[in-house]
Amino acid sequence: MQNIKVKHPEVLAPAGTPEKLRVAIDYGADAVYIGGDAYGLRSRAGNFSFDEMAAGAAYAHERGAKVYVAANIVAHEQNLAGAGAFYRHVRDAGIDAVIVSDPSLIETAITEAPGLKVHLSTQASATNYETLNFWKNEGLERVVLAREVGIDEIKEIRQHTDIQIEAFIHGAMCIGYSGRCVLSNHLSLRDANRGGCAQNCRWKYDLFDLPENGQKRELMGHGPDGQLEKFSMSAVDMSMIEHIPDLVDAGVDSLKIEGRMKTIHYVSTVANVYSTAVRSYCADPEHYQLDPAWVDELWKVAQRELSTGFYYGVPDENFQLFGKRRRMPRYTFVGQVLAYDKASKQVTVQQRNNFGIGDTVEFYGPNFAHHSQKITDLYDDQNQPIDRAPHAMQVVHFTCAQAVQPGDFMRANEN
Template sequence: MSRVITNKPEVLVPAGTPEKLKVAIDYGADAVYIGGEAYGLRTRAANFSYDDMAVGVAYAHEHDAKVYVTANIVAHEGNTDGAGEFFRTLRDIGIDAAIVSDPALIEIAITEAPGLAVHLSTQASAANYETLNFWQKEGLERIVLGREVGIAEINEMQKHTDVEIEAFIHGAMCIGYSGRCTLSNHMSQRDANRGGCAQNCRWKYDLFEMPTLGDQDSEIKADEAFSMSAVDMCMIEHIPDLVEAGVNSLKIEGRMKTVHYVSTVANVYRKAVDSYCADPDNYELKPEWVDELWKIAQREMSTGFYYGVPDQDDELFGKRRKRPQYTFIGEVLAYDADQQIVTVQQRNNFGVDDTVEFYGPNFRHHQQVVADMWDDEGQAIDRAPHAMQIITFHCATPVQPGDFLRKQK
């Protein structure tokens, strides 16, 4: 008899807006993490008000999902003002945990908001079991590991601790240690460790020889001769290793990413985790899972530090080696099964004779050619060029509200 995995890990998906929270849960997330209007590291994201949080928590809990709030800044003098009220409000709203890195904020959350679970942020760089045990004794229920931790180290940690472990498994990787970097502070006057990162490591840089620094004639001519920009992480091919290592929560990066990204990563990792945990002895990686993630990739992908120290192939040197092939084009609003007509809210230009792909929760997919199209007044049109335009067209394969559409570039 095939064994069944009893310690199925949580699939944790980013939700930068209320819309993305709902999409993440609909597409398979066990939990989402969001930002509030203070104390988080994504000040440019469309962060949640308390009212937004309450609505999001209600929706998540109705669907047996959890909501975590990031409060992971490095606090300077004055930055802790009001933190007690903030954490108490999270608790009273029903937030399932706060993700915190600064010891002062951790202490405030534990002492002033009893009953609110606290998780240690990856910004704290936890990378050994002694550190995990220290934070567990301080009252934390879960540790988000530093992104420099490998599979072998996680296996060793599990021999010496029983605190929950969360690990990043997909998304952007930071050039700074566990996300801590001051490039933005010096070059853009924006404090990366208090939510203002300008992603200076993603900029293109020229490389000069020191004796002639600043002499444009000495510039080394090459395609992006020097770069600090890391490729993205992708562990879809290594779900068995993560599960067997006892990782409790598989975390996906991307609170500022699109609905297309959120729905796709939730869909893929949900399918992979369920497949492995249901029948690990006969588990098989499906090529379509990997292909699906490439449809929304922004950069090349690698396994980061999980199997060794990254090398030059884990940085974006020179020309891109692979590019995403699909554009997000719309959302299904309704489907008339009798007439076989789908109503779509357009997000990007498409039209008659285009081949489009529908996809939905539980990894449902189908492709078709758009044979006809009408606007919201019933007038026949060839293309839908206007953002958020409502259109209809024939669709023989049943689809559901909340399904999405994309097309190949």
């Protein structure tokens, strides 16, 4: 009996720098999203110049991938000047689409940069098919759903519209509705909706009552470890790795990973896992099984607890960061493979964190390639024996019995 195949959704990865763009694509992403020097919500990410956009688009297109530019600020009057020229430069750089939330900027992109495709940002809070059809009629190619939309709602939306649907599947969850929050504006004088979010919701706060006699009384109780439990608005991160069939069957066209400010360790790992899982399910949905190794892999780069967000109901207090963490990532990114000599079984590595003789390291590469080994010898770039590689970006080599490829990464268990 021939295996049934289903439509392969796009795995869309974040790329805060040109290096991360290349890594995400090499590790399986079908598309990446980046930021330019204006109009984006990650002003502190390593945003792209127009020349870097063009180089990134060329790299992606040569490998069958796409590049989108996030330009999703809520614009004030002073932000509008020059938008038309910005979009024309983006289009001419070969970018496949821009991700926009502000209606004025959407209109500018459509009218002043003809041919540039436009995707509606999650910041616009699209939660129903009537809204999606409205934006389709305005000329948009795709809508990124609000993060508050559930799986059953996506199924209903899919039945009533044929515009492309993009949905977040992994990464940080903003406590504000669809990311629209003013905590940073009030507490840090940084406009969250124009790229300056200080992530105030991640801070820890004391909570007091307001008695009539003017005496403050602390209201917080004690956590499991006996320490005073401070108040937090911080949500746990999202992970939908265990629910890929639900997302694909619901009709999601693009599966989006959050994290333009995350490391290449994060980008490579998460893109690798989700692209592997999606390929596996789409190739043979009838016999698909979740590989526990995929879940374990994501925990090697997780920053917080993981949950399914709003997909299966409204998150409760268990989806907030309170008390002692239940699980912690225990791996550190320590190096990138530059070369491998099969004859001598010597691997050349560029150091990214301190490692040395006696450490057990894990190599990983595209298509979920993995192997671990203990380092028994180590040499610097002058072929002099050393015990450790403590210097940033130091080039070293050592014996590696199993062949690895340039571009593979190396991590070490912190224990």
